[in-house]
Amino acid sequence: MILAGDVGGTKTLLGFFERGERRPQHVLSRAYPTQEFDSFTAILDAFARDLSRPLDVDAAAIGVAGPVVDRRAQLPHVRWDVSAAAIEERLRTQGILLLNDLEAMAMSIPVLADGEMVTLQPGSPKADGNGAVIAAGTGLGEAYLHRVNGSLLPVPSEGGHADFAPRNQREVGVLQMLLAQFGRAQVEHVVSGKGIVYLHQFTHDGRDCSAVAGLPPEERPAAISDAALEGKCPACVDALSMFVDAYGSETGNLALRGVATAGVFIGGGIAPKILPALQDGRFIEAFRAKPPMTQLLAAIPVRVILNPDAGLLGAAVAAQELV
Numbered sequence: 001m002i003l004a005g006d007v008g009g010t011k012t013l014l015g016f017f018e019r020g021e022r023r024p025q026h027v028l029s030r031a032y033p034t035q036e037f038d039s040f041t042a043i044l045d046a047f048a049r050d051l052s053r054p055l056d057v058d059a060a061a062i063g064v065a066g067p068v069v070d071r072r073a074q075l076p077h078v079r080w081d082v083s084a085a086a087i088e089e090r091l092r093t094q095g096i097l098l099l100n101d102l103e104a105m106a107m108s109i110p111v112l113a114d115g116e117m118v119t120l121q122p123g124s125p126k127a128d129g130n131g132a133v134i135a136a137g138t139g140l141g142e143a144y145l146h147r148v149n150g151s152l153l154p155v156p157s158e159g160g161h162a163d164f165a166p167r168n169q170r171e172v173g174v175l176q177m178l179l180a181q182f183g184r185a186q187v188e189h190v191v192s193g194k195g196i197v198y199l200h201q202f203t204h205d206g207r208d209c210s211a212v213a214g215l216p217p218e219e220r221p222a223a224i225s226d227a228a229l230e231g232k233c234p235a236c237v238d239a240l241s242m243f244v245d246a247y248g249s250e251t252g253n254l255a256l257r258g259v260a261t262a263g264v265f266i267g268g269g270i271a272p273k274i275l276p277a278l279q280d281g282r283f284i285e286a287f288r289a290k291p292p293m294t295q296l297l298a299a300i301p302v303r304v305i306l307n308p309d310a311g312l313l314g315a316a317v318a319a320q321e322l323v
Contacts, residue, residue: 001027002323003055003091004316005062006101006309007043009077009138010034010218013309014047016057017316019323023111024316029309040064040082041090055090061097061319062087063104063311065139067158071098076161077138097318100156101311102143105267106133107154108307108314109145116307117265118275121284123301129261132254135268136195136247140188144258152262159254160188167249167289170242174202190246193221193270199239200224209233225274244277248286255300256293263301267311271304278304 002024006013015029030050037043040062048055064082066075071084084098109131131145131152140160145152164185166172178185178198189195197220200212211227212220227233228240255264271278288297307313 001057002316002319003057003060004312004319005040005060006104006311006315007040007062007064007075007078007082008034008101008311009065009075012037012040012043013312014043015309015312015316017319019320024313024320026309026313026316029312034078039080039086041086044087044090057091057093059095059097059319059322060087060091060093061099061104061315061322063099063101063315063318065101065141068098068100068156073098073100095322097322099315099318100141100143102133102135102141102267103154103156104314104318105135105141105305105311106131106143106145106152106265106314107317108305108310109133109265110152111313111317112305112307112310116310117303117305119301119303120266120278121287121298121300121302123263124299125263125301126261129263130258131262131265132258132260133265133267134251134254135266136191136193136270137268138193140192140195140250141268142254144254145260145262146258147262159257160192161186163187164190171246174199174242177202187250191243191250195246196221196224196239196243196270199242200236203235203238203242209235211236221270222273225270225277229274229276240274240277241282244274244282245286247278248283249289251283251302252287252290252297255287255297256290260300261296263303265303265305267305269308272306272308275304 002017016027017024064073073082135141142159144155227236
């Protein structure tokens with residue numbers, strides 16, 4: 001039995017899997033609100049209580065939304081950290097694998113079925129090329145897939161915390177707004193759930209509209225996106241349009257940095273929910289708009305991951321390799 005975990009800033013998934021020929025076979029899983037627990041081991045305890053069974057496993061891999069250094073991860077969106085040693089003590093087993101959440105998601109790419117993804121740009125994938133994964137949700141995660149001896153090897157990054165680079169005067173305005181609030185503008189300040197809220201703030205001149213009035217912060221990104229997709233608020237439409245442009249541009253940046261000729265894969269919770277906005281051409285236009293590399297980018301496949309548990313599945317793939 002394999003234990004897999006996907007620890008995000010908003011939600012934590014835990015699941016049991018059995019070994020499969022290539023893809024681990026899902027047995028069961030549970031979701032927990034991350035912020036309502038004071039540690040990851042407390043979530044493990046809740047999982048054991050919910051299942052009314054001990055967590056006896058042969059291997060475990062946990063993907064976490066933060067950098068992993070010396071088998072410990074600090075999560076920028078959560079008030080606690082995650083330690084492989086603490087997990088080993090709780091599970092009474094050795095060899096727990098702790099990895100970045102996008103590194104885990106990248107592990108799922110080779111085992112995802114075609115029906116679990118949708119194509120934004122077919123491109124011309126290179127069998128000997130590299131790949132990349134990007135995922136906007138609570139924050140922004142990025143990872144590379146380097147081609148090594150014929151296989152794609154996931155390599156984590158913290159690219160979501162890199163500097164935001166505006167491409168036009170309106171984005172310069174967003175940059176100035178973010179600098180005034182935070183003293184520094186990260187890509188994640190624009191391309192993430194909170195990024196949608198900041199763009200809403202920009203397009204509404206700092207005022208709430210009826211789409212978000214009275215809503216708590218965690219509900220605002222979805223409300224803004226829904227109002228935009230339904231055409232209820234022109235300024236919300238504008239905010240989502242700016243978000244799609246920035247998301248497409250950053251995905252193109254990642255593709256260039258990794259020379260991702262095997263494909264770029266878009267994960268996270270936001271993309272499937274705003275799929276019509278990603279499919280109207282703006283995303284790919286921003287993705288390609290990087291002369292003199294326009295032709296290279298036009299040849300790179302771009303696909304959206306529809307499986308909401310791709311990170312959990314990828315962690316199970318990593319755990320399966322331990323046994």
